[in-house]
Amino acid sequence: MRVTIKYFASIREAIGVSSESVETRAATLAALRDELIATGGGRGESLAHGQAVRMALNQVMSDESAMLIEGAEVAFFPPVTGG
Amino acid sequence: MHFFRLSRAAERSMEINAFASPRVSIRADDFDVSTEVEMLRARDPRVGAVCCFVGTVRDRNAGQPGEVSSMELEHYPGMTEKALEAMIDEARRRFDICGVRVIHRIGLLKPLDQIVLVAVTSAQRGQSFQACEFLMDYLKTQAPFWKKEQTPEGERWVDARVTDDAALARWGIKASNVD
Numbered sequence: 451m452r453v454t455i456k457y458f459a460s461i462r463e464a465i466g467v468s469s470e471s472v473e474t475r476a477a478t479l480a481a482l483r484d485e486l487i488a489t490g491g492g493r494g495e496s497l498a499h500g501q502a503v504r505m506a507l508n509q510v511m512s513d514e515s516a517m518l519i520e521g522a523e524v525a526f527f528p529p530v531t532g533g
Numbered sequence: 534m535h536f537f538r539l540s541r542a543a544e545r546s547m548e549i550n551a552f553a554s555p556r557v558s559i560r561a562d563d564f565d566v567s568t569e570v571e572m573l574r575a576r577d578p579r580v581g582a583v584c585c586f587v588g589t590v591r592d593r594n595a596g597q598p599g600e601v602s603s604m605e606l607e608h609y610p611g612m613t614e615k616a617l618e619a620m621i622d623e624a625r626r627r628f629d630i631c632g633v634r635v636i637h638r639i640g641l642l643k644p645l646d647q648i649v650l651v652a653v654t655s656a657q658r659g660q661s662f663q664a665c666e667f668l669m670d671y672l673k674t675q676a677p678f679w680k681k682e683q684t685p686e687g688e689r690w691v692d693a694r695v696t697d698d699a700a701l702a703r704w705g706i707k708a709s710n711v712d
Contacts, residue, residue: 459681460690502711527609533637
């Protein structure tokens with residue numbers, strides 16, 4: 451399936467793009483993150499396990515077990531620091 | 534629980550008010566607290582208390598006084614508004630409040646600038662005090678904003694604080710913002 455991925459803050463800077471469309475076989479956010487880590491480079495580094503990464507699915511904070519759906523908008527970002 | 538009907542006129546004026554002043558505003562522009570409070574409580578005679586929190590930019594964070602020359606605020610357009618609307622809905626479920634207004638600025642800000650406004654109205658002070666604190670605790674860990682500071686040593690992203698997760702936990706919400 452095809453999903454849109456958005457990156458923010460330090461993760462966006464490490465990867466060098468703010469948004470991309472990817473074809474994936476991943477069923478969950480965790481599996482999608484693993485696919486991205488496997489591509490290496492900025493994705494591999496900034497999304498690596500052990501890094502503080504938060505995720506959103508269709509603009510709602512979600513944990514790694516959330517199920518992907520066709521056309522979903524997924525976002526990866528560091529812990530939030532507003533206010 | 535007590536229910537009471539508002540007069541037709543009061544209901545109409547509240548509807549007008551709701552349209553004139555949406556609950557959430559994400560923008561680069563500054564805000565005027567007096568104007569916001571005036572609009573929030575306009576034509577709502579139920580209100581006996583207004584509680585406001587204003588967050589401002591400091592010239593220091595973890596380090597030395599004066600080291601932060603400016604701050605860039607990034608957010609996730611679309612999700613930010615949804616997260617803040619959901620946060621206000623949750624506050625309305627938990628507290629007996631009349632109106633809420635949340636403004637969060639984005640872009641380049643300097644020390645002394647205003648960053649965020651949370652204003653709440655209620656019949657008595659207790660509910661608006663609590664709701665205001667709840668809203669800020671929620672916003673700090675659940676709304677997708679990120680701060681980057683400019684200092685003499687260069688730029689750095691601001692780290693999230695464990696204490697902010699703890700603050701939200703007081704309200705029975707388990708936050709895992711900081712891993």
